[in-house]
Amino acid sequence: MKLSLIAAGMLAAVSGTALAASNVTLYGVLDAGVTVSKQHGGSTLVNMSNGNWLGNRWGIKGEEELGGGNNVFFKLEQGFELSSGKEASEGKAFNREAALGLNGSWGTFAMGRFGGLSSDSGSYSILGGAPYTTSFSTIGNMYSAFYLTDRYDNSVVYQT
Numbered sequence: 419m420k421l422s423l424i425a426a427g428m429l430a431a432v433s434g435t436a437l438a439a440s441n442v443t444l445y446g447v448l449d450a451g452v453t454v455s456k457q458h459g460g461s462t463l464v465n466m467s468n469g470n471w472l473g474n475r476w477g478i479k480g481e482e483e484l485g486g487g488n489n490v491f492f493k494l495e496q497g498f499e500l501s502s503g504k505e506a507s508e509g510k511a512f513n514r515e516a517a518l519g520l521n522g523s524w525g526t527f528a529m530g531r532f533g534g535l536s537s538d539s540g541s542y543s544i545l546g547g548a549p550y551t552t553s554f555s556t557i558g559n560m561y562s563a564f565y566l567t568d569r570y571d572n573s574v575v576y577q578t
């Protein structure tokens with residue numbers, strides 16, 4: 419009995435130390451609105467719209483200092499529909515971004531699921547899209563006005 423109490427105390431002390439040294443953040447974006455539409459001769463439709471300006475998401479990210487100016491980090495981000503709670507991409511956990519990496523004065527190295535270079539989404543997008551057409555169908559529908567790439571699994575990134 420005494421041995422198990424001592425072991426439990428040591429485990430609590432070690433886990434408390436590790437938790438205090440880490441930087442973990444839970445975050446999210448909720449974006450919804452009401453759309454009202456009516457076609458000539460038809461009835462008025464009132465709907466809840468999801469992600470008008472930004473995609474709805476929740477995520478967990480964290481960073482741990484390794485010493486010498488180097489850090490290890492992770493980011494797990496899930497998109498969803500606010501009106502139903504359904505995940506944005508069926509069958510993919512953390513469908514927006516899932517990353518594990520290292521960074522320091524030498525740059526950033528990461529592995530996981532990221533947005534493409536011209537995706538205008540994720541941590542490593544550099545182009546933000548290229549003009550393709552002239553109008554937005556809705557404020558948040560970037561794909562109607564820009565030629566954008568998607569997110570990719572099993573990616574490796576090195577950023578200087």
